[in-house]
Amino acid sequence: MEGPRGLKKDELRSAAELANLVFRHDSPYKMEEEFPLLFSENNLENMRVFVDAGKVVSMVGMCINDVIIMGCMIGAVCIGSVCTHPEYRNKGLASKLLEDATNRAVQEGASLMLVSGDRGLYRRFGCVDAGIYRWYSIKRDQLEVHEKNLTLRKYGEKDVIELVKLHQLEPIRFIRTYEDFKTLLESKRLCDQISETYVVEQNGPVVAYVSLQLPRSRDLPLAILELAGSRVAILKTLRSLMDDVGTESAIVRTTTADVELDHLMVSAGAKRSTGGFMGTVKLIDIERFLESIDTYMTEVIGKRRRKNLSIKYEGKNSELSFTYMDQKFSIRGIDEITSFIFGSVEKQQKLKHANSELEDMLNSIFPMPLVDYGLNYV
Known part of the structure; x- marks a missing residue:
């Protein structure tokens, strides 16, 4: 063999x-x-x-x-x-x-591993439920007919470059080449289900797109698992999207960082719930990952505090330590570290009662949003 x-x-x-x-x-x-x-x-x-x-x-x-x-x-x-x-x-x-x-x-x-599964093999390997996402459920009769200056239609090959540009504007995303984007769209699959992608035009230009799983019957909702562009345009054409697909309801999944969509969906009467990643997650090179997010940490806590914040990972004991002045906070175990950094529906590790400046800083930095699969599901 x-x-x-x-x-x-x-x-x-x-x-x-x-x-x-x-x-x-x-x-x-x-x-x-x-x-x-x-x-x-x-x-x-x-x-x-x-x-x-x-x-x-x-x-x-x-x-x-x-x-x-x-x-x-x-x-x-x-x-x-x-x-x-x-x-x-x-x-x-x-x-x-x-x-x-x-x-x-x-x-x-x-430095980051995303696994499209949750079986024992992955759990034994140190993969965990991590990441916190929002799900919105909304019915057709809660939505208004969209404005005349908005046009909803299925994407065509000529739209791919516009989808690439809209996708590039998203703060949490996979990096995709034009060729890969085109190939993924043509496969008509989204997170293991039959899918379709629609674009929204406003007076001509494409201002948004959504990729969704098609429902198997009219009594099941369509599921939008990737979107980009104007959230207002997406919401205002959601009723028309349901009509075109032939369903009475929809669910929309996004990261907790999408505050605009959260406001719009809740204001429209959508039911909001939380869930984890579509699989399991593991940090496979913690030191490299921490180097990658250094700019993010500096922006959140400021240059002075970041300069005085020491972060050390001890691979032998799988222990991550944060030291600030005379304050110290440690986490042991790759699974615990992954859950702490990205948050977890299973494990609520956020320091709810911060009693030091260090813990206050860590609460500001973590959990950080985790990328979602969208079209990149494997």
């Missing part, structure tokens, strides 16, 4: 066959069509595999992307299509591949 190693070009079909056997055995859809950036000749080295007798028998797929969070560029790796052939299970192959994938991701500059 060969591995762990990267996938070879002539093994790409075998990798897709394994993924389809495990995840799509009773479905007409194909994994290689749903996740074109993952099952791509340009991504072979990031498909970590075990191969036996010329067949891929275990696989961990990953895409390495930079993300932007509050002005900071962070290297991220998205893990998906983790599977093992039934005849090769219970041999620890997936665990070895996950470790191998992590090592490669760190070598490629990633």
Whole structure:
């Protein structure tokens, strides 16, 4: 048996066959069509595999992307299509591949791991529920008919460049090339479901877009899982969007940093709830991650206090320590550190009763928003 190693070009079909056997055995859809950036000749080295007798028998797929969070560029790796052939299970192959994938991701500059799953394999590896997101639920009859100067329609190929530009303005996002954006839109998949993308024009120019999961029936809501541009335009055309899709309700998911959308949705009567990331999360290079967000921390607490704030990570004990003057605060365990930095619905670690200047600073910095998958789900 060969591995762990990267996938070879002539093994790409075998990798897709394994993924389809495990995840799509009773479905007409194909994994290689749903996740074109993952099952791509340009991504072979990031498909970590075990191969036996010329067949891929275990696989961990990953895409390495930079993300932007509050002005900071962070290297991220998205893990998906983790599977093992039934005849090769219970041999620890997936665990070895996950470790191998992590090592490669760190070598490629990633410090943040996003996993599209929550099973024991990932939990044992230190991945946790992290990130706090807002869900809004709203019905058609709560919304007004949109203004005449707004036009809602399905996106076309000529719109891709405008979508790229709108996406670039978002403070929390994946960095996508034009080519990748186009490929993801053409796949018509969003977080493992059939999707569609609509644009909103205002007197001609495109001012917003939404990517949504299409409901399976009229009594189910459409689900907007990626959006960019004018929140006002999105809300004012939401009723028309429901009509075009053929449903009576909608849910919208966004980060806690989207204060404008929060105000608009709540004012419109939407029900608001909170939830975690669509999978699990792990910081795989804490020192590099902290370097990446240094500008964010300095902006929040100021240059003087940042200069006097010492941050140290001790890898041997997995302990992160913050020291300010004679004050100290420590967290031990990568899972606890990840939950503290991004917040967690499972673990409420925010220092609710800050009794020192250090704890007050940490409450200002953390939790910081976590990027959401949107079209980049794997």
